[in-house]
Amino acid sequence: MTVTGRSLPSLPQYRTDDVTRRLSASVHLDDDFALYVDRMLTGDRLNALGLSLGINFVALARHARVATRRRAALDRGLACLQTAVPLALLLGVWGLVNGPRSLGWVAIFGPLGACAITWIMVRRHEARSRDTARETFLGAAKPEQTAPPVEQAAEAALHELKRANVLPYADEAAYTRPFVGSGEKIKEVVWQPIDVSRPADAPGGGKLPLRPFDVIDLHTYVARHMEGISGLQGLRAKNRLYVLGSNAHLIPELVPDRTRRPGARIPSQFVQAGLRAPGAGMRTHLCLERIGEGGRLIVSMYLRAILQPPSLTWEVAAYAIPPLDGRFHRVDRLPVAPFERWWDLVRHATRRTGPELRGALGRILRRRRWVSDHERTLARTRRAITKQHIRHDYGATGSLREDLGAWDEAGYTDRTDAQDFLFRLQQGVLTATERFLRDHHIDTSSYDKAVQVISTQTYNIGNVSGPSNFGAHGTILLGGQQGPGPHGGPAPGGPGPAGSGPPAPKP
Template identity: 55%
Template sequence: MAPRQLPPLPQYRRDAVTRRLCATTHLDESFARDVRREFTADRLKANGLPLGVNLVALVRHAEAAWRRLELRDRHLSFVLCGVAGALLGAVASLGQGSSAGVLGFLLLLVALFCCGAVLVCRAEHQARQAALEVYRGSRKSADLAPPVAAEVEDRLRELRRANVLPYDASFESTNPFVGSGRKIKEVVWESIDISRAADSPTGGKLTAKPFDAVDLHTYVAEEMADIVGLEGLRAQNRLYVNGLSALHLPDLLPDRLQRPAVRVPRQYVQSAVVQSGAGMRTYLSLEMVGEGGRIVVSMHLRARLLHPRLSWEVAAYVLPPLQHRFGTVGFLPLGGFEYWWSLLRFGMAHTWRGVWGAPGRAARRRGDQARYARELEKTRRSITKQHLAYDYGATDSLRNHCSDWGAMGHTERTDSRDTFLRLQQGVLIATERFLQDHNIDTGDFDRAQQVIATQTYNISGDITGNANIGSNGQINTYGQPGAAQGGN
């Protein structure tokens, strides 16, 4: 049957969230600092999962934005030195009664002020252009900023396919799946009897095929995408480790003075499926990124196989859309008089503060880095000399840190519900097929499935604002703009 021919509608860009985050690094200094501290700075804590964000592109743009800010403040510091010199010269000329000298130094002050205004406006113009290019342009976001250190980019690429995640011990009682968003379901499904062999079509009983939890996890991971019909569904067995237990797994923490690895040998992951370790359990993680990355639904499953009964441990989470402040770039003027007038107004409002505060901002950056390095070195000494029990677990993901549950609208709630129900039904179908393939009687499974099917969940929240359709029919943003962010 031929598909119905219908006109195409504008679609959200698949990497819309990444582009908005990259653009914000150019407009918000604090966000650029947070990204650099999280992913490029020397640290001991594990990083959270990307969850639909291209971390390589994000770090590249954060580094480019940071270098621009440092260069701007370096130049403005020179301007401030010139201003101080001109003021001293004017005072000296005034004391000597030289009106020509005073006039000359005053003209120099005006020239220096104009120079500072040019530097401030140029930096803001470059920041806005970089933000608009990554947000509205057609090139890949990672190609619009220079690369960072190769080892950093390699680690971030590996993080996308991480098969192990240490989590901070403080989250043990609430959400070991750190950074996954808000919990919408946590349950252990009705257990089923798997001790009886299925009936043979020719009479008698079939011979049951032996299996373990690893076989079941592998089968569900391989078949889920075809069963549920969700394009882009990611399924992976991942070992979740209590951060205080990370040091007991040498392949996870080969060096106690460095951050944990993001991948361990597959055998460790499989071993924790069959039997959990000390603060170590493997879950089959299903991750579905919604349209444009607006929401991320994740389901974490663990087969509990204790012969003769089988059950599933299920935990589901939803990541809501980004906070409104990450939509600021969508409301920047694109050009013409409005763009240049807003840039001029920005320069007039920020030039004096930019020039006067440049040395202080540079000093604060250096001070923050030095303080962070001292604290890290102190922690490392405590680990080596005092044998400190350090928690290497991640505390959050960047995607969750930037999200806002209040931005969940009707579409996001219904899409989340649909995705969750599809995943739930897909796991049930895959489990039934697996048991049938192994000649296990599914009569008890049918009874348990009716109980599971009656379980429901609810997502609540509001969202306001209209969509903003950019070039090539791509919808880039939604929601109301936050407070305007400058490039400083």
């Protein structure tokens, strides 16, 4: 690379933890979302949690716990007022009929006082939530430093998930793809086989001796050199064992206790074994993950080398996760000027006083009922596992990051970045494979023919589709065409309806 020595100003950049900050702020502004996150990340469960994919789960879990506790405290106070209103009415009526008539004033001013106190409590709760959200999103401190820790065991599991080298996937995902939570499909294909049995020509004539290798060597080589070859700084490359959920218990190191959730890390020997000799619903893939600016977009490629002499081929699958849904941008639109902030809080409290007061007891009862039902279901499942020895599906069904994305939030730069990531990843795998074969003295003429077929395969990113063409010497030819699908909908293989995140749970 030529260095010009130009001195240029630095443009503002997205924060690398922008998605984590935005979600951590959103739990303070959306009580249902806070409860959903708290239950998902720290609740008792038997199935695996999806990959974090650029989100700091520890920080998010801490802020969700703060938000849910604040909401619960508000509901407890409102429930006392909700109970006091009918009591005040009864006391006032009794006083008018049978007792001192002065008690009749209780029937008049009791409900009014309860409404006034509710107004104050709702306004204070909203003000604290907004202030915490803005500080979390814009503050200098890291999000995990601005909220107290949750349970030690829960945080340890979330920390372990950052370095996950194994992921059980739900049995139902076996019919589509095991890479749960990776987003919308860009492409899934098995590349043209390459003949690896013929030695390369020696410089002085004759043939070079073949250097033996296996798929572990090839995966290791690609993982080690992909960042430099592709030019994608910050590329994450890791071998990960994907296990069918109902077969996860067959690996004791993955499920040491069949009545608890599976772990996220196992000895590396099991991961390597999934390369050389895949097991029952167990295969190891080289996972390449490139996260875009500020975590807005994620493109993942999953590779599995298939070596069956005399040929080698790659199983390739690529997926993309769009930016966060627009509902997580509320923190950007909070009024901050003194009068506007005051007036907006007044309007919010006035509008919400009645519903908050009337629904306090109901919200508390629904939360308790959910906890009771959840504990009963887990106890019943655990009893079936231990007493009836049923095969439980421990697999993850998706990921939080995938659930919260929406393709209608993907702009031009996001779509072009996704294409760039895809092309660089594919070209990087081809280049790394060619270099690996040359290093092992293998004739690459079969590789050259295979590339001609591989480079014409198509892709789909959002509503953009086309051939992933590569020109000579690794140049990229952008042959994509933008347009709707055959019936005016998304392009084939594109995403589902925008904003198809998780349904907001009722407290």
